[in-house]
Structure formats: structure tokens, C-alpha cells
Amino acid sequence: MESLAATTYQEALAACDLLEIRLDLLEIPETRPWAHLTGIPMLFTARRGDEGGRGDLSALHRRERLEAVLDEAALIDVELESVQELEMAEFLEEAQSRGVPWVASWHDFEGRADSFGKIPAMAERAAAAGAACFKAAIRLHEMEDVTRLASLLTGTHPLPLSLMGMGPLAPVSRLLCAQYGSVLNYGFIGDAPTAPGQWSAALFKEALGASQINMA
């Protein structure tokens, strides 16, 4: 990713506390274009194609990409659905034995009406599978969707939730979700959002830090 290579250590440090490296977006991850950012805690993701990943990487391919960076990972992201893939289930066992926690993620780029209601059960599944956190990103269509999403954060769940909207209502939803205790609040570095409606990380961090917004 060009924007990753062009980002200086100081810029990255100022913009985020945790840096996500999307291994599926890199042509040749072996070149480690993040190497100059070593020192900033890193979250590695090799996203599957049907949840927004580039290149429709097989489970084996995703596992290989993640395995190659396990030593330098503070955290890894694996889709909740990928737990059913043998290669990924084995990889998660390996990550666990090496003490690297994982985020179970789920994405709905269409914004289906029943998605909000499915989140509590998915969080339960994620916890049972050993995830440290459950993350869901959903496309939002109307104002009420913002409240539907953020309201989930006021419930009781077996593990921390990371919730965020996508699309035109994404920015406001991301502020509101952060306000209600959503963990892992994503923004982009450089000029390429990795999801529709993402804030720039620097701007988001500034907005989050500008006021006493924590309601959780």
C-alpha cells in the first residue's frame, strides 16, 4: 500500500495507538512496507473476500500471511465466519498458544435490517471461540440505524464490542459508538479509506480527544 510506505513513524504515532496492517491489500507483504513503523503496536488482518478483502484469498493463503507476522503482532483480526475454516481454526490455536489475542470480526456492506439483532449472538459465539473482542461494521441507511447500532453498546456482552457504521452515516456513528464504549475505533492513514465513511485517523483521534465524551 503506497500510503503505508509514505507514512512516517511520527505521523503514524500521532494518528493512532494501534496500527492495522491489511495484509490482503498488499501486493507483496514479504517486503514488509510497515517495517519503518516498528515500535507502534500492530494489528494484522488478512481479510477474506466476502467480507471486503482484496483478491479473494483462500483460508490457507490468509493463514500464511498471518503466520508470517505473528511474532510482531500485538493483535490479529480473523472473521468470525473464518473460525469454521480448518486452516484458520488451527492458526487461531497457534496464535493463542503464542499469547497473541484476536478480534473476531464481521462486516455487512449492504446494511441488512436484521443485522443489528444478530450482534449479541455473534458476540457470544466470538467469546466462546476465544476472541478478545467482537467487531461489527454495518452499512447504515437511516438515522435510526445509528441509534440501533450504538444502543447495542449499552447491553451486557461477554466481551468488549467494537461497533461502527459504514456509508454516509459512518462518521457520526463512529463518534457515537466510541462515546458509548466501542473499542478499536478505526480511521485511515494516508489518502485511502479501507471502508466507506471512515474518518482520517488523525482527525478522528483529535475529535475523540477534543471533548470528554466517554459515556460508557
Ligand SMILES: O=C1C[C@@](O)(C(=O)O)C[C@@H](O)[C@@H]1O
Ligand atoms: O474491519 C475493519 C473495520 C473497517 O472495515 C472499518 O469499517 O473501518 C476497516 C477495516 O480495515 C478493518 O479491518
